[in-house]
Amino acid sequence: MADTLTGRRRSVLQETRCQTCSLSSLCLPLALEVEDMDQFDAIIRRRAPLKKGEALFRQGSPFTSVFAVRSGSLKQVTTEGSGEDQLTNFYLPSELVGLDGIDEEHYPGTVVALETTTVCEIPFDRLDHLSESLPELRGQLYRSMSKELRDDRRMMRLLSRKTADQRLASFFTSLSERFRRRGYSPYSFRLSMSRADIGNYLGLAVETVSRILGRFQSQGLVAVSGREVNILDLPALTRLAEEEGAH
Amino acid sequence: MADTLTGRRRSVLQETRCQTCSLSSLCLPLALEVEDMDQFDAIIRRRAPLKKGEALFRQGSPFTSVFAVRSGSLKQVTTEGSGEDQLTNFYLPSELVGLDGIDEEHYPGTVVALETTTVCEIPFDRLDHLSESLPELRGQLYRSMSKELRDDRRMMRLLSRKTADQRLASFFTSLSERFRRRGYSPYSFRLSMSRADIGNYLGLAVETVSRILGRFQSQGLVAVSGREVNILDLPALTRLAEEEGAH
DNA sequence: TTTCCTTCTTGATCGTGGTCATGGCGCCAT
DNA sequence: ATGGCGCCATGACCACGATCAAGAAGGAAA
Numbered sequence: 225m226a227d228t229l230t231g232r233r234r235s236v237l238q239e240t241r242c243q244t245c246s247l248s249s250l251c252l253p254l255a256l257e258v259e260d261m262d263q264f265d266a267i268i269r270r271r272a273p274l275k276k277g278e279a280l281f282r283q284g285s286p287f288t289s290v291f292a293v294r295s296g297s298l299k300q301v302t303t304e305g306s307g308e309d310q311l312t313n314f315y316l317p318s319e320l321v322g323l324d325g326i327d328e329e330h331y332p333g334t335v336v337a338l339e340t341t342t343v344c345e346i347p348f349d350r351l352d353h354l355s356e357s358l359p360e361l362r363g364q365l366y367r368s369m370s371k372e373l374r375d376d377r378r379m380m381r382l383l384s385r386k387t388a389d390q391r392l393a394s395f396f397t398s399l400s401e402r403f404r405r406r407g408y409s410p411y412s413f414r415l416s417m418s419r420a421d422i423g424n425y426l427g428l429a430v431e432t433v434s435r436i437l438g439r440f441q442s443q444g445l446v447a448v449s450g451r452e453v454n455i456l457d458l459p460a461l462t463r464l465a466e467e468e469g470a471h
Numbered sequence: 472m473a474d475t476l477t478g479r480r481r482s483v484l485q486e487t488r489c490q491t492c493s494l495s496s497l498c499l500p501l502a503l504e505v506e507d508m509d510q511f512d513a514i515i516r517r518r519a520p521l522k523k524g525e526a527l528f529r530q531g532s533p534f535t536s537v538f539a540v541r542s543g544s545l546k547q548v549t550t551e552g553s554g555e556d557q558l559t560n561f562y563l564p565s566e567l568v569g570l571d572g573i574d575e576e577h578y579p580g581t582v583v584a585l586e587t588t589t590v591c592e593i594p595f596d597r598l599d600h601l602s603e604s605l606p607e608l609r610g611q612l613y614r615s616m617s618k619e620l621r622d623d624r625r626m627m628r629l630l631s632r633k634t635a636d637q638r639l640a641s642f643f644t645s646l647s648e649r650f651r652r653r654g655y656s657p658y659s660f661r662l663s664m665s666r667a668d669i670g671n672y673l674g675l676a677v678e679t680v681s682r683i684l685g686r687f688q689s690q691g692l693v694a695v696s697g698r699e700v701n702i703l704d705l706p707a708l709t710r711l712a713e714e715e716g717a718h
Numbered sequence: 719t720t721t722c723c724t725t726c727t728t729g730a731t732c733g734t735g736g737t738c739a740t741g742g743c744g745c746c747a748t
Numbered sequence: 749a750t751g752g753c754g755c756c757a758t759g760a761c762c763a764c765g766a767t768c769a770a771g772a773a774g775g776a777a778a
Binding site: 328359371377384 | 574606673
Binding site for chain 4: 666667677678680681682684685697
């Protein structure tokens with residue numbers, strides 16, 4: 225009995241070890257040597273999987289940790305004053321959640337699981353302290369934040385210069401690319417988010433999302449059935465996504 | 472003669488010292504002790520002032536440094552493929568330029584002076600190395616990036632949910648607040664950017680910017696004459712800026 | 719199953735803001 | 749002064765996508 229428990233505990237720990245994690249080539253410790261990775265492993269905390277709809281943290285709660293997505297997906301939503309919610313990000317496995325909370329010491333948005341999702345919790349004070357002695361880790365942290373800045377700029381361009389069609393096309397090509405990098409099919413995947421989420425994220429009404437999905441389908445660009453997506457003509461989608469403005 | 476030169480050189484160095492800089496309470500070394508600030512001082516590099524229209528760096532050139540604005544102002548512009556330019560940011564004194572270049576080791580946009588502008592150059596490798604031994608500096612760097620992430624999210628909300636009026640109102644209240652924090656009048660200032668820049672930044676056509684400025688003027692919210700701005704009713708502007716959607 | 723409720727689709731109408739076109743104004747160079 | 753040229757303002761028109769409205773399809777719980 226005791227043995228079983230120990231065994232089980234060990235296997236749980238095993239699961240959370242970066243060295244055995246399939247995402248290690250994409251995730252924060254990517255640049256670390258084996259011995260350094262052990263140190264990093266020692267500070268991360270396991271969390272019980274989140275069920276669909278559960279919040280990882282809520283807007284305004286004190287910032288303590290950043291999180292790396294292990295499996296599943298999440299969305300970040302911010303509510304401001306009188307206004308409606310704004311969905312500012314989707315997070316996929318290996319991505320870091322919560323970096324925008326460092327500044328004001330609380331999280332600027334609520335992050336919610338879109339499906340059953342597991343994350344690694346990384347207490348920020350310990351991460352910061354460890355980054356003192358591990359330059360590679362520090363560099364990777366800087367790079368992660370810098371990449372997020374860059375992605376944000378891309379999003380601003382999308383929101384201020386692209387038509388609805390181009391936005392949807394960008395959304396699909398970007399998802400496709402992110403799946404590809406993670407070793408999944410870039411052509412066939414399941415959307416974990418609703419049409420409303422997509423619309424909110426892209427600055428479009430739900431109805432517009434639906435209509436354009438229909439149009440894409442009739443143009444032979446994608447085959448969509450509910451949340452199941454098959455990309456039929458990735459080059460055409462990419463072209464569409466990279467055009468700009470209306471003309 | 473040699474004495475004069477030495478004196479001059481010393482005074483130039485003096486100018487660039489963080490301890491005597493009026494921005495030190497807002498800028499990167501804000502959290503440093505006096506002795507640590509000397510170390511930081513030692514790595515920053517003086518640059519000749521940029522004239523209006525001159526580029527600090529160009530899109531695609533190798534990332535080497537971040538820059539702190541000392542005086543003047545700049546804009547960041549990215550060009551993508553076939554598309555038009557997108558103005559992603561304006562920079563005022565004490566703000567850090569170039570953080571989004573860390574990731575891919577080149578600058579993702581061209582940064583251009585909007586008027587005569589001086590900056591402090593901070594070579595990133597030396598900054599990173601120094602951040603190893605100065606936790607306060609490291610923390611401030613994390614916070615700067617985190618703040619920029621947060622500002623980007625605010626901008627996304629503006630671009631995807633606000634009407635043209637609300638965007639202009641946000642633009643003015645935000646500028647007003649930034650001037651106030653820097654010790655300038657929050658009610659009366661000069662725009663260093665053109666209407667076209669404002670429109671590009673806010674995702675609006677120049678004509679729309681002009682029209683709404685006219686409307687604001689006739690509503691008694693602001694008095695605008697060319698690039699000279701007087702804010703007459705800041706509370707009303709703030710209310711307008713914080714409303715959301717059309718309704 | 720049946721029910722209930724959420725999510726998605728499709729249609730009709732309308733409004734904000736983009737586009738095009740023109741004219742005025744400020745600013746600099748000569 | 750006198751062009752010349754960006755920059756800015758204003759008017760007329762139009763299109764993209766939001767909004768309103770209704771119904772279909774999917775999913776969870778009894």
